[in-house]
Amino acid sequence: MKLNKTILASLSVLTVAISSVTPTDAFVGRLGSHSIGTIKRWQQVVVRNGGRLSRHGAKGAHTVSRLNSKGMRLIAGRHKRGKTLKAAKRIAKGPSSPSYFWSAPTTIDSLLSEQTKSMIGQEFRNGSSEQYSPASLMQANVFANCPLHGGVFKRRETVKNIILHSTETAREADAQRVILSWNNKGLRHAGAQFVVDRDGVIYCTADPTYGTTHVDNRRTKRGINNDNSIGIEIVRTGKQEYSAEQMQSVVCLVRYLQERFKVADNHILGHGQVQPSDRSDPVNFNWQTFTTDKELLTRTAYSKRNNDG
Ligand SMILES: [Zn+2]
DSSP states (O other): OHHHHHHHHHHHHHHHHHHTTSOHHHHHHHHHHOOHHHHHHHHHHHHHTTSHHHHTOOHHHHHHHHHHHHHHHHHHHHHHHSTTHHHHHHHTOSSOOOOEESSOOOOOOSOOOHHHHHHHHHHHHTTOOTTSOHHHHHHTTSSEEOOOSSOEEEOSSOOOEEEEEEOOOSSOOOHHHHHHHHHTTOSSOBOOSEEEOTTSOEEEOSOTTEEEBOSOTTTOSTTOOSTTEEEEEEOOOTTOOOOHHHHHHHHHHHHHHHHHHTOOGGGEEEHHHHSTTTOOOSTTOOHHHHHHHHHHHHHHHHHHHHHHO
16 A cells, blocks of 8 residues: 555656656656666666766756656566556556657767868858768757757657747746756756757757657647657747847758758748647747748759859
8 A cells, every 4th residue: 555655656746747848648658668678778878878867966857767767666566466567557558658868879970170160061051061960060060069968769750840949938048058957857858959049059959860859749730749840949038039140040050951851841830830829939030031041042052053063
């Protein structure tokens, strides 16, 4: 009886901890459906990350990890007795949920010379860098590196959508602060693959071949979800206007991702368009200017390609 109470207490704490970001039932479902092997792999990931969990100092991270291992042991015990297997299966109901990682693996193909780096940067700004992987763009300093800790998962669908957001923080905050606030929330938390700062610097938090949670899958329209979309957060709040540098970076970034992942024009959308029930960002975003500028960049890329080829 006491054990059962502990189980229930653990699960309800977990539910509260996670519900603000992702479907609650999905997370509880993971607990129920997890094999010991999966849990061990999690632990290994944590160990490989140099025990980042505890270094984090984040309350959320601690809670989740402790509860995960506790939940695991409890579920394992239940399985052994067989009697409560049904209960474990019942918990496993709900939308399937991805396995979250502490970080997306980064691949470094080769070291780039300074000359190559500057050439890649130029091609990115000219709208013709799609032949380079996101990792190469990171190496070339086109993207600044500020990785997510947690909140990353392996995609189960191909990328079809690019979703624009604005951060709309309670107070003015730069990109790194926004990413830090995500990272303080344990293994499962919100985050977008890119955050474009006020000065136009593009932070890449995770290789976009991996998924992150930037929309609420339960509320999105048109089959759009985190598995098939890339999220771009633009730093803005209150009465701030998008800076010219930001707009330019967003245009170049969308152009790159669109070409790299073969995303159709009508699949470049705002969070408010795909999740209108509770979102309206990017707030005050000028889609007309964005579209015009992106078309201009596309023309630049084509004419350059024709001249070169
Ligand atoms: Zn949003």
